[in-house]
Amino acid sequence: MSDVGTQSNPLRVAIIGSGPSGFYTVSNLLKQTGLVVEMDMFDRLPTPYGLVRAGVAPDHQKDKSVTRAYEKSANTEGFRFFGNVEYGTHIHMADLEKHYHQVMFTTGSPFDRNLGVPGENLGGSHSATEFVAWYNGHPDFADRTFDLSQENVVVVGIGNVAMDVARILCKTVEELKVTDIADHALEALGQSKVKNVYILGRRGPAQAAFTPPEIKEMGEFAEADVNIIPAEAALDPHSQAALDEAQDKNALKNVETVSAYAERENQGKARQLHIRFLVSPTELLGEAGQVSAVKLVQNELVLDDRGQLKAVATEREEVIPAGLVFRSVGYRGQPLPDVPFNESWGTIANEAGRVVDANGDQVVGLYTAGWIKRGPSGVIGTNKTCAQETVAQMMADLEAGRTFAPEAPSADAALAMINSRQPDFVSFADWKKIDDAEVALGTASDRPRVKFTQVAKMLEVARD
Numbered sequence: 240m241s242d243v244g245t246q247s248n249p250l251r252v253a254i255i256g257s258g259p260s261g262f263y264t265v266s267n268l269l270k271q272t273g274l275v276v277e278m279d280m281f282d283r284l285p286t287p288y289g290l291v292r293a294g295v296a297p298d299h300q301k302d303k304s305v306t307r308a309y310e311k312s313a314n315t316e317g318f319r320f321f322g323n324v325e326y327g328t329h330i331h332m333a334d335l336e337k338h339y340h341q342v343m344f345t346t347g348s349p350f351d352r353n354l355g356v357p358g359e360n361l362g363g364s365h366s367a368t369e370f371v372a373w374y375n376g377h378p379d380f381a382d383r384t385f386d387l388s389q390e391n392v393v394v395v396g397i398g399n400v401a402m403d404v405a406r407i408l409c410k411t412v413e414e415l416k417v418t419d420i421a422d423h424a425l426e427a428l429g430q431s432k433v434k435n436v437y438i439l440g441r442r443g444p445a446q447a448a449f450t451p452p453e454i455k456e457m458g459e460f461a462e463a464d465v466n467i468i469p470a471e472a473a474l475d476p477h478s479q480a481a482l483d484e485a486q487d488k489n490a491l492k493n494v495e496t497v498s499a500y501a502e503r504e505n506q507g508k509a510r511q512l513h514i515r516f517l518v519s520p521t522e523l524l525g526e527a528g529q530v531s532a533v534k535l536v537q538n539e540l541v542l543d544d545r546g547q548l549k550a551v552a553t554e555r556e557e558v559i560p561a562g563l564v565f566r567s568v569g570y571r572g573q574p575l576p577d578v579p580f581n582e583s584w585g586t587i588a589n590e591a592g593r594v595v596d597a598n599g600d601q602v603v604g605l606y607t608a609g610w611i612k613r614g615p616s617g618v619i620g621t622n623k624t625c626a627q628e629t630v631a632q633m634m635a636d637l638e639a640g641r642t643f644a645p646e647a648p649s650a651d652a653a654l655a656m657i658n659s660r661q662p663d664f665v666s667f668a669d670w671k672k673i674d675d676a677e678v679a680l681g682t683a684s685d686r687p688r689v690k691f692t693q694v695a696k697m698l699e700v701a702r703d
């Protein structure tokens with residue numbers, strides 16, 4: 240039997256991606272009784288935590304407190320962080336095979352899905368992904384610009400990301416300046432001329448992808464009213480029957496909140512949020528290459544062969560003038576070199592976290608967890624059970640001796656390799672210097688932190 244995982248021959252795991260599923264991989268591995276494990280985590284950015292830093296909305300600081308648990312994992316013996324190191328650029332599959340027994344890919348879903356309607360590439364039409372990354376200070380998006388001089392903005396999709404985008408557009412600078420929103424975004428949003436924000440859902444309130452706390456927040460803005468057309472809040476017989484049968488708590492609460500908004504009196508606030516149901520964009524109309532309006536069709540819900548309620552277009556059309564459009568219809572994963580990818584799902588090809596090839600056979604040594612494993616769904620905590628499932632497979636394979644057989648399975652040998660490829664890597668101690676400096680800047684201005692948004696600046700602080 241193999242002695243991998245013992246004091247004399249620790250199990251060596253490389254984790255590519257430092258978001259929640261990467262850190263839940265670490266905590267799950269640390270929980271394995273009797274296992275001696277060394278974990279090297281890599282991230283292309285100098286900063287860890289993935290979407291907790293660059294995706295979770297700045298006004299949802301409570302959700303970001305999970306990083307305290309991640310930090311605890313990072314401070315355990317056997318864990319090392321290598322930020323500013325990119326898989327496929329600095330390190331490759333051959334390097335991983337040489338220094339590790341198992342490799343976990345937790346790279347998330349960085350791209351947006353397309354709407355597939357004419358005009359979606361007009362100027363002024365952006366993916367929600369870009370806007371979210373911009374206001375969260377992601378270095379790759381820090382220099383993006385969004386025309387906030389427009390009075391009318393459309394957000395397509397009705398999931399929690401759409402809620403985040405609409406909330407950031409509807410809040411006042413006073414509401415935003417107590418958050419860790421990027422300084423460039425705070426400044427730009429401070430000049431915003433946005434008056435109307437339209438969120439477009441293609442199905443009804445009973446099928447909406449937002450969750451109850453997020454829709455509840457839409458009724459709590461200092462300077463924006465929420466508007467819902469009563470006829471669009473009302474449930475059709477199919478939705479009512481499905482709701483009565485399933486008794487889905489979230490859907491019941493969502494429907495209740497939406498009905499209450501539909502009856503609410505408008506208070507004439509400076510901004511108006513319009514949440515629309517049963518409408519789909521069919522075209523983005525433009526003038527001189529810039530989006531100027533969104534053409535919609537109204538939908539009806541029809542039961543499909545699988546018993547799901549599907550939106551089907553009617554002949555009723557309308558046009559909403561809008562100079563800025565955000566497409567928020569879900570994310571998509573990015574293929575990684577030498578890792579089998581399922582194009583139709585936008586995920587790494589896998590079975591319960593074990594990477595599989597085109598024939599469905601296991602690719603020994605490779606695993607995946609999080610959005611790149613199962614697609615972009617669920618809340619942060621969902622990744623805990625997702626990583627747990629994959630770690631269970633890793634343990635079963637270890638037991639069965641199904642791992643890479645690395646030539647140089649040592650922490651020193653891996654460090655020498657990383658140093659030779661990217662000497663400018665950022666360790667966890669370096670990240671803590673960046674973290675401390677951001678928090679100190681925040682304390683000085685009554686904010687949770689002031690983010691550095693340029694890699695060069697992060698490296699300068701880390702080297703100080």
Ligand code: NAP
Binds near residue numbers: 397400616617
């Ligand atoms: P999502 O929850 O999957 O929502 C996507 C939305 O886009 C759905 O309303 C979907 O409608 C709609 N859609 C898809 N294709 C469309 C099309 N062609 N035309 C019109 N609408 C279309 O995705 P997400 O909002 O990007 O969120 C991703 C995950 O992150 C979710 O699990 C979400 O809960 C999570 N998240 C959580 C929080 C939080 O906890 N506060 C914050 C942000 C994100 P259908 O339902 O009809 O398909």
